[in-house]
Amino acid sequence: MRAPAKKSGRRAGSAILxxxxxxxxxxxARANGxxxxxxxxxxxxxxxxxxxxxxxxxxxxxxxxxxxFASLSRTVDKEINQLVRxxxxxxxxxxxxxxxxxxxxLVVIEPQAPDYWPQISAHRETDMVVLSRFAYMRxxxxxxxxxxxxxxxxxxxxxxKTAGALAMLSTPQQIRKLRRQTGFPGLELLGLLVDCxxxxxxxxxxxxLRPAEGDEHLVLWDFHDLLFHTRSTEGRHAxxxxxxxxxxxxxxxxxxxxxxxxxxxxxxxxFSAQQPEAMAPTAKLLRERHSTxxxxxARPITLAELSRFLDGAARVLGTFSxxxxxxxxxxxxxxxxxxxxxxxxxxxxxxxxDKCEGLARGFYHYDAGEHALVPIDVPMPEFExxxxxxxxxxxxxxxxQILITIAARxxxxxxxxxxxxxxxxxxxxxxxxxTLYLMATDLGLGGCAIGSNHIELFARLTGLEFHIxxxxxxxxxxxxxxxxxxG
Numbered sequence: 001m002r003a004p005a006k007k008s009g010r011r012a013g014s015a016i017l018x019x020x021x022x023x024x025x026x027x028x029a030r031a032n033g034x035x036x037x038x039x040x041x042x043x044x045x046x047x048x049x050x051x052x053x054x055x056x057x058x059x060x061x062x063x064x065x066x067x068x069f070a071s072l073s074r075t076v077d078k079e080i081n082q083l084v085r086x087x088x089x090x091x092x093x094x095x096x097x098x099x100x101x102x103x104x105x106l107v108v109i110e111p112q113a114p115d116y117w118p119q120i121s122a123h124r125e126t127d128m129v130v131l132s133r134f135a136y137m138r139x140x141x142x143x144x145x146x147x148x149x150x151x152x153x154x155x156x157x158x159x160x161k162t163a164g165a166l167a168m169l170s171t172p173q174q175i176r177k178l179r180r181q182t183g184f185p186g187l188e189l190l191g192l193l194v195d196c197x198x199x200x201x202x203x204x205x206x207x208x209l210r211p212a213e214g215d216e217h218l219v220l221w222d223f224h225d226l227l228f229h230t231r232s233t234e235g236r237h238a239x240x241x242x243x244x245x246x247x248x249x250x251x252x253x254x255x256x257x258x259x260x261x262x263x264x265x266x267x268x269x270x271f272s273a274q275q276p277e278a279m280a281p282t283a284k285l286l287r288e289r290h291s292t293x294x295x296x297x298a299r300p301i302t303l304a305e306l307s308r309f310l311d312g313a314a315r316v317l318g319t320f321s322x323x324x325x326x327x328x329x330x331x332x333x334x335x336x337x338x339x340x341x342x343x344x345x346x347x348x349x350x351x352x353x354d355k356c357e358g359l360a361r362g363f364y365h366y367d368a369g370e371h372a373l374v375p376i377d378v379p380m381p382e383f384e385x386x387x388x389x390x391x392x393x394x395x396x397x398x399x400x401q402i403l404i405t406i407a408a409r410x411x412x413x414x415x416x417x418x419x420x421x422x423x424x425x426x427x428x429x430x431x432x433x434x435t436l437y438l439m440a441t442d443l444g445l446g447g448c449a450i451g452s453n454h455i456e457l458f459a460r461l462t463g464l465e466f467h468i469x470x471x472x473x474x475x476x477x478x479x480x481x482x483x484x485x486x487g
Contacts, residue, residue, distance in 0.1 A: 292446025
């Protein structure tokens with residue numbers, strides 16, 4: 001990623017972009033040249049640097065202009081660039097846009113992805129810019145923030161006039177005319193917002209704002225669906241995620257079972273089978289289903305068992321088509337063992353295989369139509385991170401033998417359904433997870449549904465854009481240890 005280009009002179013009124021440490025982070029420089037970041041009782045080594053670099057790095061407490069080291073012409077500039085990049089990728093920096101070196105902040109930029117680096121996109125006086133339909137402004141505690149599910153950073157509005165000026169961009173505005181407006185936010189801020197896809201450029205020939213923004217796959221997304229997808233998964237926001245018990249000190253936990261409604265109860269016990277042998281096979285399978293988080297490394301699942309598992313739970317069993325009618329256009333469907341909203345069957349299975357007898361370690365796509373596994377060449381650091389993430393999410397003693405990523409081809413559902421597309425996908429995911437559980441139980445295998453997904457990690461593994469096909473669920477599979485059952 002490139003640093004903003006250094007300018008030979010700064011024109012009057014132009015803004016300064018600085019990098020600075022988050023409020024809870026400090027830099028500790030040691031006599032031997034080592035520098036470490038300290039926060040929350042932790043110390044993170046960042047490397048060895050010269051005394052000049054260590055002294056200059058202390059300016060990160062208040063703000064170090066990015067263009068002061070962007071040229072990389074001196075050794076100390078290269079050192080500072082390396083240090084700042086290391087801090088950035090670990091999420092320990094924010095960026096501020098100010099009118100002068102000692103002036104008040106116009107905006108504070110908070111990275112939402114570790115690879116974010118502020119870029120000021122170039123533009124011409126004749127360019128037309130408009131707010132993305134995914135952009136929104138909201139109150140966060142005492143601040144106003146501007147963000148978008150497409151953006152890798154959010155913008156904290158420090159000047160109410162700036163927030164008001166941006167509201168004009170709900171319709172396309174020419175840069176030349178925009179600069180004449182009172183409260184014009186500045187070319188630097190516009191460039192940063194274009195880079196984050198909070199603003200985008202349009203041409204006079206564009207047929208409409210929705211098709212002009214992004215690709216044909218993005219056209220299919222409703223605002224609330226894309227927001228829910230990016231904020232309920234990991235990878236494109238910096239909020240705490242998972243079981244952090246955020247409200248344990250605020251409110252008591254709701255009861256595990258709902259308190260009974262008042263009134264007369266009709267007892268159903270006499271009609272239920274009391275003995276296991278009297279139960280229907282499906283009922284017995286449901287009772288036996290449980291989550292398995294630890295797997296037997298000495299007895300991995302076999303390829304034959306995996307084949308039977310996928311065949312019974314997810315294979316395409318047939319296809320059929322409808323012709324165009326008053327009810328809608330022609331559409332082709334597939335039949336699979338589990339139900340799907342509108343028979344869309346948008347879900348795909350990707351297998352990260354750590355241990356499977358008869359199958360090489362690696363990453364595979366399950367071709368449900370051919371009932372075949374297709375190996376995908378993926379970067380090994382991301383592959384290991386996926387397996388380790390599954391282990392962490394389950395709080396297990398080791399990585400799963402197989403970690404299945406349930407991915408959605410979002411457009412398959414959104415092409416037909418408005419407002420409810422993403423909720424249908426999540427319902428389908430839950431149905432498939434229960435199907436995977438029951439199939440694993442029937443085969444004497446262990447499984448565990450995992451609630452977290454990392455959409456950026458999946459994108460790096462597959463090369464697919466997060467809004468085209470992305471993870472909506474994880475399922476660990478293998479041969480479980482004897483004492484690892486839970487709910």
